[in-house]
Every structure is written in structure tokens, then in C-alpha cells.
Amino acid sequence: MALWQAKHVAKLIEQQGIETELVTMDTIGDQVLNKSLSKIGSKGVFTEELEACLISGQIDIAVHSAKDMPSTLPDGLELIAFTEREEPCDVVVSYNRYLRLDDDSQKLVLGTSSTRRSALLKHYFPKIRIVESRGNLQTRMEKMKEGLCDGLILAYAGVHRMQYDQFIIQKLPLDTFTPAVGQGALAIEASTSLSPEIKKIVRKALNHDLTETRLLTERAFLRTMEGGCSIPTFALTTLHGNEITIHGGLVSLSGKEIIREEMTAPKENAVEMGQAFAEKVLSMGGDAILKEIKEGLAE
Numbered sequence: 001m002a003l004w005q006a007k008h009v010a011k012l013i014e015q016q017g018i019e020t021e022l023v024t025m026d027t028i029g030d031q032v033l034n035k036s037l038s039k040i041g042s043k044g045v046f047t048e049e050l051e052a053c054l055i056s057g058q059i060d061i062a063v064h065s066a067k068d069m070p071s072t073l074p075d076g077l078e079l080i081a082f083t084e085r086e087e088p089c090d091v092v093v094s095y096n097r098y099l100r101l102d103d104d105s106q107k108l109v110l111g112t113s114s115t116r117r118s119a120l121l122k123h124y125f126p127k128i129r130i131v132e133s134r135g136n137l138q139t140r141m142e143k144m145k146e147g148l149c150d151g152l153i154l155a156y157a158g159v160h161r162m163q164y165d166q167f168i169i170q171k172l173p174l175d176t177f178t179p180a181v182g183q184g185a186l187a188i189e190a191s192t193s194l195s196p197e198i199k200k201i202v203r204k205a206l207n208h209d210l211t212e213t214r215l216l217t218e219r220a221f222l223r224t225m226e227g228g229c230s231i232p233t234f235a236l237t238t239l240h241g242n243e244i245t246i247h248g249g250l251v252s253l254s255g256k257e258i259i260r261e262e263m264t265a266p267k268e269n270a271v272e273m274g275q276a277f278a279e280k281v282l283s284m285g286g287d288a289i290l291k292e293i294k295e296g297l298a299e
Contacts, residue, residue: 025049047070051189063187065182067179071219071223071225072223073189079187080188081188081202081212082185082215085214086184087157088236089177090171091153091154091172092151092172093168094169095144095167096150108127108128109129109150110152118232121255122256137154141164151169155179156171178234178236178249188206213239213244216270217273221233221274226290231290231294232251232293233250237270244266246263247260248261249261249286252293257285261280
């Protein structure tokens with residue numbers, strides 16, 4: 001997946017007449033597959049190694065799944081572009097075409113590496129058993145074939161990009177399985193010292209203005225919630241004319257408690273709304289849930 005993303009970005013930049021060179025590397029999130037993401041660390045699991053190369057000047061830009069980006073970046077680094085967002089929903093992938101989450105007659109086992117998806121499953125489908133499933137998509141599909149689980153819950157964007165659409169048996173509704181912040185888009189990270197000329201070329205080649213507005217709003221929410229990829233927050237923005245709406249919230253690790261809200265504001269106040277929305281979720285009891293989550297992940 002990471003290689004597909006890098007090649008996709010390289011192709012778009014090359015269309016601007018600029019040569020590119022791919023530098024591949026494994027992050028700790030790629031290397032450590034026998035532990036859940038929450039046990040490895042909630043921030044920088046998929047980004048730290050690439051960020052070290054940005055700071056040293058070994059690479060000019062790093063390509064990330066936007067949903068994997070921590071809410072705050074190290075000093076000297078910034079996000080300079082967001083690609084157009086793919087459909088942001090979660091999907092169920094299985095070799096069994098008849099599998100359905102709401103079919104209580106089946107004793108289902110589902111695989112996921114996401115704390116958010118696991119918590120939402122516990123909330124909406126408490127009878128389903130959840131198992132940890134990590135690695136690239138091909139590895140997960142093979143583990144499923146070997147009997148680890150009946151199905152996988154994944155982001156549609158990744159499944160689609162890797163051309164595994166034929167195994168999608170269910171798209172999960174956005175109003176219940178609301179995605180992680182940034183899901184479906186790529187984020188381009190660079191050093192703040194990167195040449196303004198290169199930065200301008202990268203933005204021209206890659207940045208999608210509407211996606212940028214949406215993701216900056218969602219990331220303002222995440223930053224105020226002090227969230228990483230191991231905190232089961234969720235948020236999705238939509239644009240309607242000059243207004244932007246954010247729908248999101250927070251769910252406890254057990255799935256028993258969930259806060260779900262919505263807020264709308266003029267597009268020019270998008271980032272401020274993202275922060276205000278997080279403050280609203282925290283004031284509705286989210287602060288207590290968040291404290292409980294952090295204590296649970298620390299155990």
C-alpha cells in the first residue's frame with residue numbers, strides 16, 4: 001500500500017516535469033506485527049522513521065495515509081498538501097459472500113488493527129468476536145483464508161487502491177462507522193526548510209483544496225482531543241456551499257459509551273470549528289472517556 005501511494009504521488013509530480021526518486025523504508029508500525037498498535041505507541045507508529053529522513057534532508061517529502069498522521073508534528077515539519085479524498089467509509093472484506101454483521105445466527109470473528117473499528121464493533125455488534133489482524137492487505141487476506149477470521153474491516157480506500165474490490169461484501173454506513181480523521185486521503189509531509197519552489201510544485205501537482213479544508217478541520221478536532229491512531233475518535237467533514245459540517249465523537253474501548261455530535265460553521269471558520277467541536281465533545285463527557293481510554297492503553 002505504501003509503495004502504491006508513493007508511486008501514485010511520484011507520477012503526479014512527474015506530470016509537472018519534475019524527476020522523482022523513490023526511497024522506501026519500513027516504519028515501526030510495519031516491522032512490529034505481533035503487537036497491537038495501541039501497545040506499540042499511539043503517535044508516530046507509521047511516521048517517525050520517515051520524519052527523521054525529512055529532518056536530515058535525505059528525502060524532500062514523505063507520503064503518508066492521512067489517517068496515520070499524529071495530531072501534532074515535530075518541530076520543523078509540516079503538511080504541505082493533501083490529495084483528493086477517496087470514498088472514506090470502512091468496508092467488510094471476506095471470502096464469504098453471505099457474511100453480514102447483523103446476522104446473529106452466525107458466530108462471526110472479524111479481524112482489525114484499528115482501536116476505533118474494534119470499539120465501534122463492540123458498541124453496535126457486541127456478539128461479534130474481534131481478533132487482531134495486522135500487516136499489509138495481502139498478508140491479512142492470507143491469514144483470513146487460513147482461518148484467523150471470517151472477515152476483515154478495512155478502509156475502502158486501501159482495498160480499492162490495491163484492486164481487491166471483488167472481496168468487499170458490505171460498505172459500512174458513515175453515520176455509525178464514522179471514519180478516522182483523514183481517512184481516504186494522502187498527506188504530504190515536508191521540512192519547513194524545503195525550498196518554496198519545490199513546495200509550490202508539490203502543491204500544484206497534489207493538493208486538492210476542498211480535501212485540504214476538510215482535513216485541516218478534522219485535524220483541528222483531533223489535535224484538541226490529543227488523539228493518535230490508538231485513540232478511538234472519529235470525525236468526518238462535509239462541505240455544502242459555503243458551509244462545512246463536522247460529524248464525529250469518541251467511543252470507549254469497551255464500546256459501552258459513545259459520544260456522537262455534529263456542528264456546522266462557515267467554511268472560513270472551518271479550523272476554529274474543528275477545535276470548538278472537540279471542546280464540545282470533551283464537555284459532554286468525552287474528557288472522562290478519554291482519561292479512561294488512556295489509562296486502559298497504558299496497562
